[in-house]
Amino acid sequence: MNEVLKRGEVPAEHRWHLEDIYPDQAAWDREYAQVRAQIGEIASYQGKLNDAASISACFAKDDELSLLAERLYVYANMRSHEDMADSKYQALSEKAKKLSVEAGEATSYITPEILSLSEETLKGIIADPSLKPTYRRTLEEMLRRKPHTLSKSEESLLAQVGNLSQAPSTIFGMLNNADMKFPKVKNEKGEEIELTHGRYIQFLESRDRGVREAAFKAVYDTYGKWRNTLASTLNANVTKNLFYAHARHYPSALEMSxxxxxxxxxxxxxxxxxxxxxxxxxxxxxxxxxxxxxxxxxxxxxxxxxxxxxxxMDIGYEDAKKTVYDSLKPLGDDYRKVLQEGFDKGWIDVYENEGKRSGAYSWGAYGTHPYVLLNHKDNLNSMFTLxxxxxxxxxxxxxxxxxxxxxxxxxxxxxxxxxxxxxxxxxxxxxxxxxxxxxxxxxxxxxxxxxxxxxxxxxxxxxxxxxxxxxxxxxxxxxxxxxxxxxxxxxxxxxxxxxxxxxxxxxxxxxxxxxxxxxxxxxxxxxxxxxxxxxxxxxxxxxxxxxxxxxxxxxxxxxxxxxxxxxxxxxxxxxxxxxxxxxxxxxxxxxxxxxxxx
Known part of the structure; x- marks a missing residue:
């Protein structure tokens, strides 16, 4: 498929079936309203988390809320990835994102409240036979992290520092992707082409050694001119890591990570x-x-x-599927049965279309089958991506x-x-x-x-x-x-x-x-x-x-x-x-x- 189609022109067999998550927009809207209601309900457990029964009930409600909020978010984002220019699904994605943030804020009291219990009380709750194993593991993990969890006021202060801590990465990203410009480099035909991040690897893969060398030297000469700023930026990131390691009582930044x-x-x-x-x-x-x-x-x-x-190596999508299926024979019949189901039942969005998100990923929400986004080309690399x-x-x-x-x-x-x-x-x-x-x-x-x-x-x-x-x-x-x-x-x-x-x-x-x-x-x-x-x-x-x-x-x-x-x-x-x-x-x-x- 060489022609890039509009989304509506893509054959159904090459599109994922997001209807398996929500059959229509009305179903998404109903679940959205349900999550909004549950955000209010989760607050009712605050101040009561002091025994296995109350913690179990709160965790169950938290899981239900998180699962539904995640499903709404995943669906909205995958819809927006079908055509990034579609404002309807951009808006739906933002709506789902805001809901996830609200859900996170509504449940943020749970861990601090449980950790405010004495270690003896918490260990007693963990030992309670009525506690589900999955909840026991959560409490054990909280207890493991307790030495590195600070007081409420200290945690609040660190949370406020959070935006500042992103500064080194943000500054590097702006400098590297927006402000830094590379010179022009001659390609194999002697044409002067502006060097970019995306074109750099293409130049390095050239069969013309002169092209490779020119691109290589142009890139590092450019970075060399910014060496002091870039060193300061990386230094700031290292300093940030050391600050958090010290504040949270870790022996080193590596151990914290x-x-x-x-x-x-x-x-x-x-x-x-x-x-x-x-x-x-x-x-x-x-x-x-x-x-x-x-x-x-x-x-x-x-x-x-x-x-x-x-x-x-010209490998069409159907051939790629067959080759991948055959190559995974060592994993057994059950694995390949599920793989074939993925191929046949709408798990995969196959080809590029106008406005579609680039690259490839696997994503999904608990309770529904996973999904895979591709931008398949008929070559070896795309078969490996599949x-x-x-x-x-x-x-x-x-x-x-x-x-x-x-x-x-x-x-x-x-x-x-x-x-x-x-x-x-x-x-x-x-x-x-x-x-x-x-x-x-x-x-x-x-x-x-x-x-x-x-x-x-x-x-x-x-x-x-x-x-x-x-x-x-x-x-x-x-x-x-x-x-x-x-x-x-x-x-x-x-x-x-x-x-x-x-x-x-x-x-x-x-x-x-x-x-x-x-x-x-x-x-x-x-x-x-x-x-x-x-x-x-x-x-x-x-x-x-x-x-x-x-x-x-x-x-x-x-x-x-x-x-x-x-x-x-x-x-x-x-x-x-x-x-x-x-x-x-x-x-x-x-x-x-x-x-x-x-």
Whole structure:
């Protein structure tokens, strides 16, 4: 489908069925009125939360209110994503958002009131056999967080500081996306094209090395001119983290960040140390990249250059569905039955249309099936996107089906496991089927670069964040020169002697938005490693590993993330899952080396 249609012209079979949530606008309006009424009712529990019965009744009402408010919000937003220019659904989305805020405000008294009870009283309520397990877990989590929960007046003050705390991220976003302008760069045809964030990667993927180098130098020269402002902005973000860590009595900003998911600091440190031990694999891949590109020196601007000659994989949507279905055979009949239901019964909004939200995602509301938004193109990347988003969707399906509302939401730490596992199984299937050496090399480089960007690069980012915060915590200043030196040295360590680490790359820290969502990027590397470990176990062990994995999908958020993974056979507190993932990476390199020698 090359022509971009208007929303009304999109065939029904290529649209998601949001009618499965609300059959019409009148149904949405009725539920909206119901939530408004319940917002008033929830206040009746205030001042009474001092025993298991009252807390249970309040939690039940809170769950009902939250579930309905979420469903209204999800529906309104997904409708608006069908055509972002449709003012009707923009207004509905805003209406639902305001309702969610009101619901949040109406229930904000619950946690402080429960935590005002003595620890002895709270432990007695937790031990009450009449308390549902899901409510017991909520109270246990409140008790775990109590040492870091401040007095009512202090919490109020921190809440007021909340808007100020967003300033570093907001300033960086405005500077990076609105104020900073890049020069023009000549493309392969010699035409001068203005460099933008969106075009930068396209330039780096050019087969013309001169184009790649010019774009690379233009980007970092521009960031270099703003180095003092950007260093001050990043510094302010680090200072904010240190302030909150100190105010909430955490030993460090890193520990504060990991506390929410109850992730031990050892998991973060273990990732970095295990990657360090296996950096020779990354260096070996760089040596192979240098050989395949046939260059005397491999530079940083060569990292995204295509390694194989033009190879076009034209994959229509129907073929993509069939290939994804076939590739997930190792997960068993039940999994593929649900997958087929998703394909056939209106879970997916397939093609681009005028005004449709860009990108792809999986979303939904508890009590209805999940949904997937795509902007499908007939290529390899879109097929992997389909596999990825359906991984999320089936994770949500199994989680919702197996848990009460309060336990169904899985954490961000777990979120990318199911999606990445589907990609790993799809890649294994394609590599096994492929007989064309050019196609095989294309697939191998596609997969190897995922390891490079998701495991190694994100771990390097995580290490940079750790070093920078540790220096700030010890009272050292983070000057532009200091930030650049730290970042440059990490690149030298990670890429090895076959890479010429251009001095320009020292400024890359200045353009990474994730550094303003501190200590987040490590989850990409751990999620990818956990998924690759699962895939390896499933392909080698068969049914026992499949059963453990389906148990993982069904766990939702009914335990801490690290425990859910451990029960399923992936212990992220040890190096084993990361080492299993890296053994897959080593196998890819070996296959690429063999093809190169032929």
């Amino acid at each position: 990991l506390f929410g998911d109850n992730i031990p600091v050892s998991v973060y440190d273990n990732l970095i140390s295990t990657i360090h031990e296996h950096l020779p694999l990354m260096h070996r891949y760089m040596a192979l990249r240098k050989k395949l590109l046939k260059v005397d020196e491999l530079h940083m601007y060569d990292l995204f250059a295509p390694l194989v000659e033009e190879f076009d 596999a990825h988003e359906m991984g999320h969707a089936l994770h949500s399906h199994y989680s919702d089906e197996s848990n009460e509302y309060r336990d169904a939401q899985y954490t961000i730490f777990l979120a990318e496991v199911a999606s990445t596992l589907n990609e790993a199984l799809l890649m294994d299937y394609l590599l096994d089927k492929s007989k064309d050496p050019k196609e095989k090399m294309y697939l191998l480089t596609y997969y190897a670069d995922q390891f490079r960007t998701t495991v190694f690069r994100q771990t390097m980012f995580a290490e940079f964040e750790k070093i920078v915060h540790a220096k700030a915590e010890s009272g050292e200043s983070l000057t532009p020169e200091e930030l650049s030196a730290i970042y440059y040295d990490l690149n030298v360590k990670y890429y090895g002697t076959d890479m010429v680490v251009d001095k320009d790359i020292a400024m890359e820290w200045a353009r990474i938005p994730h550094f303003y969502t501190s200590f987040y990027v490590y989850k990409y590397a751990t999620g990818f490693s956990a998924a690759t470990s699962f895939a390896k176990q499933i392909l080698s062990e068969g049914q026992p590993a499949v059963d453990r994995y389906l148990g993982f999908l069904k766990s939702g958020g009914n335990d801490y993330s690290i425990n859910i993974l451990k029960k399923a056979g992936v212990d992220m507190s040890t190096p084993a899952p990361i080492e299993q993932a890296l053994s897959v990476f080593e196998g890819l390199i070996e296959q690429m080396e063999q093809l190169t020698e032929k």
